[in-house]
Amino acid sequence: MAKRLTGTNLMAAVHPLRSAMRPVCGGEFMNPKRLTSAVFAFVTTLVLFASPAFAQGAEAAGGDSWKGMLALAIGLGLGIAAAGGGIGQGKAASAALEGIGRNPGAAKEIFTPLLLSLALIESLVIYSLVISFMLLSMF
DSSP, X not given: OOOOOOHHXXXXXXXXXXXXXXXXXXXXXXXXXXXXHXXXXXXXXXXXXXXXXXXXXXXXXXXXXXXXXXXXXXXXXHHHHHHHHHHHHHHHHHXXXXXXXXXXXXXXXXXXXXXXXXXXXHHHHHHHHHHHHHHHHHO
């Protein structure tokens, strides 16, 4: 007759590493919030202390260190523009769908201004892309 798995035996059968990690973790896995904060602290420490190790002086890089800064600024600018556009489009769509949910008969009147506003929001992100291409072509 097969042995019935209960309690600790069931947990060991479901997750075999649980019994192997018992001496390390005190028998329990880490809290997900605590694990997330530990991983964040590790990555932050790695980024802060590893980047100076790979840094070069301007003369070693060929004197074009401003090009790297320009590329970083363009990347950050596009990221912020895309995030802002995404948030704006999400709020516009949310408000439009909420209005349609409250008054389904007004769906036709809400749809056209919604599309127009989404297009205008997206055009701002495209303008930032065009400006970044202009900056890249200048240098």
